[in-house]
Amino acid sequence: MSAITNPKQLTVGDTLPPRNLPVTTSQVISGALATRDFEPIHHDVSVAKAAGLPNVFMNILTSQGLLETCVTESLGYQVNVKKVDIRLGAPNLPGANLTFTAEVCAVDGNEIEFAVRCDNDQWGQHLKGTVRVVVNN
Numbered sequence: 001m002s003a004i005t006n007p008k009q010l011t012v013g014d015t016l017p018p019r020n021l022p023v024t025t026s027q028v029i030s031g032a033l034a035t036r037d038f039e040p041i042h043h044d045v046s047v048a049k050a051a052g053l054p055n056v057f058m059n060i061l062t063s064q065g066l067l068e069t070c071v072t073e074s075l076g077y078q079v080n081v082k083k084v085d086i087r088l089g090a091p092n093l094p095g096a097n098l099t100f101t102a103e104v105c106a107v108d109g110n111e112i113e114f115a116v117r118c119d120n121d122q123w124g125q126h127l128k129g130t131v132r133v134v135v136n137n
Contacts, residue, residue: 007075007135010112016074016102021066023058023120025094031062058092063127067116070100071131079133082111086129096120102131110135 004010032042037059040047048056068081092098099119106113112133118126 035061083132090123
């Protein structure tokens with residue numbers, strides 16, 4: 001993915017390059033454990049199946065981290081994340097392919113707000129919301 005060379009030139013309606021990412025079992029489990037989420041449904045397949053799911057599923061902190069990374073990588077690490085406001089939808093299960101998208105919805109000086117979304121090819125919309133970043137001088 002190529003980075004945006006000058007985030008300060010972004011205007012409302014501009015989009016970041018979409019990012020695709022496959023979900024693996026290792027990623028789901030390690031993301032949960034790294035964020036200290038020890039809820040068994042995120043790392044024990046038998047618990048997930050007892051809850052009616054076919055496999056473990058990604059926790060919100062992992063989803064949020066991946067989303068923030070998609071935005072910051074596109075902007076060449078020239079920004080700091082100021083605020084994230086997301087709402088979860090369908091779960092992310094191993095074997096799914098994620099697509100992250102972001103569109104500029106507001107610009108206020110050195111701050112840029114993106115309308116963001118992540119869809120997976122198994123169950124549909126995983127999350128949507130906004131990410132506000134501050135462009136470093």
